[in-house]
Amino acid sequence: MSERYALLLKILYPVVALVLVIAGWALAVDAFEIPRYVMPSPMDVANHIADDWPALVKGFGQTFMEFLLGFLFGAIAGFVFAVLMDASRPVRGILYPVLITSQAIPIVAISAALTIWLGFGLAPKLVIVALVVFFPVVVNVLDGLASVDKDILNLVRSMGASRFSIFRHVKLPATYTPLFSALKLSATFSVTGAVIAEWTASTSGGIGAYLLQANSRLNTAGTFAAIVFLALLGLVSFLLVIAAEYWLTPWRSGSKARRWSPSYWKD
Amino acid sequence: MTAAAPPKLALKAVTQRFGETLALSPTDLSVRAGEFVSVVGPSGCGKSTMFNIIAGVLQPSGGSVLIDGRDVTGRAGEVGYMLQKDLLLPWRTVLDNIVLGALLKGKAGPKERAEGVALARRYGLGDFINHYPSALSGGMRQRAALMRTLAMHRDVLLLDEPFGALDSQTRFAMQQWLLSVWERERRTIVFVTHDIDEAVFLSDRVVVMSPRPGRIREVIEVPIPRPRPVSALTSPVFSTIKQRIIDLIYENTPALEPAHV
Secondary structure, three states: OHHHHHHHHHHHHHHHHHHHHHHHHHHHHHHOOOOOOOOOOHHHHHHHHHHOHHHHHHHHHHHHHHHHHHHHHHHHHHHHHHHHHHHOHHHHHHHHHHHHHHHHOOHHHHHHHHHHHHOOOHHHHHHHHHHHHHHHHHHHHHHHHHOOOHHHHHHHHHOOOOHHHHHHHHHHHHHHHHHHHHHHHHHHHHHHHHHHHHHHOOOOOOHHHHHHHHHHOOOHHHHHHHHHHHHHHHHHHHHHHHHHHHHHOHHHHOOEOOOOOOOOOOO | OOOOOOOOEEEEEEEEEEOOEEEEEEEEEEEOOOOEEEEEOOOOOOHHHHHHHHHOOOOOOEEEEEEOOEEOOOOOOOOEEEOOOOOOOOOOOHHHHHOHHHHHOOOOOHHHHHHHHHHHHHOOOHHHOOEOHHHOOHHHHHHHHHHHHHOOOOOEEEEEOOOOOOOHHHHHHHHHHHHHHHHHHOOEEEEEOOOHHHHHHHOOEEEEEEOOOOEEEEEEEOOOOOOOOHHHHHOHHHHHHHHHHHHHHHOOOOOOOHHHO
């Protein structure tokens, strides 16, 4: 009973927070008689969303696609780089300074160049998003691989494990925890990356492009509608990572294997 | 030692040098099948070196390690071993950790898993088969680690201070548990420890080592009949043996200068 109550509160608190923010916003706009082109009321934004629903949803889908593909691409590339760097000292020695330097360059600066190289399509957006995820993933996965206990490695070697088996059963799972901290951190940043990419070359019709257009027409309700959808996108991306983490690292969220897992022993 | 039955485990002139240092001077030791032998000695006496050589994770500078008369020098995986750290994989259930040896070779089928379950039930972890190691206490984790070693089906088990990190009550319970496991499984155990009481209580023979250079000082028989009751810990035989070991370990230690006391 108390567990259900705790869960209820967990859902209730954010809802209350959201209602308070919207109510405060509505009251402030009314009370200070702020012009609509400076700050629309929540109702204006809601109306705009209702009016322009198809365009916003299409934009959301577009930006979500850029985020998802770029994120997966960046995470996988980062993971592979980390594994290669962990396996070979020379590779690590050469790549590490390159990675650090690449991080020193602002994404916005690369964004312009990428448009020149890759055009106005999906490709430059994916690259930008991927770049945002790439670095944290490399660094964290590398840490995870390096932090595997030497005694465990000796033990599994003495048990006759092959290099591949050691990687699959010991090293790979050891990277999950640091990998997911990197992914959680970069999930919302990737959405920012997708928006920046759309601003540089906006023929794709994503939410970032929508925002830019609305803003240039002083359509503040449209701008805020885009912001609402971007916030939603950020939340969705974060929740996706959390869900993947819950699914892939069951030992961190419970003390027992889940019933449907192949590890679960049933008599 | 008759020619027909070679000792279960034998060290022949096993030597280890690290650069100029002689970590282990030529050492001979033989252990009978089903025997429980402890190794005690101060730090630097070469017991860890000897352990790693028997485990096969360290190639000795000279000499050989034989199991059943077979040369296994420098070959890992010939003996089961266990350390003070339980080294359980946090992302695997207790059962998967127990059958890790099979799992690593892709051979953890229903048969191996059923065997792991039987081990867990027999030795007190039956309710935790599907739990992750994080849900276990220190003593339970060490039990799981020992079951992992047992499930490897090696005749010789090498245990390096397996209970060193446990509190004294748990430790004592674990020693008795280990004896019951050993009596049932009839494996040969080489047990490295700092704790003289532990060594005498558990073993058939105690190997006392001394440092600079690391070597076997003396091998002492423990003629206390088994099963050993707790009262064995306070028996005169026990005290005599313990005193002898203490003398051997501390005889070379210079007394502190009064100025330093």
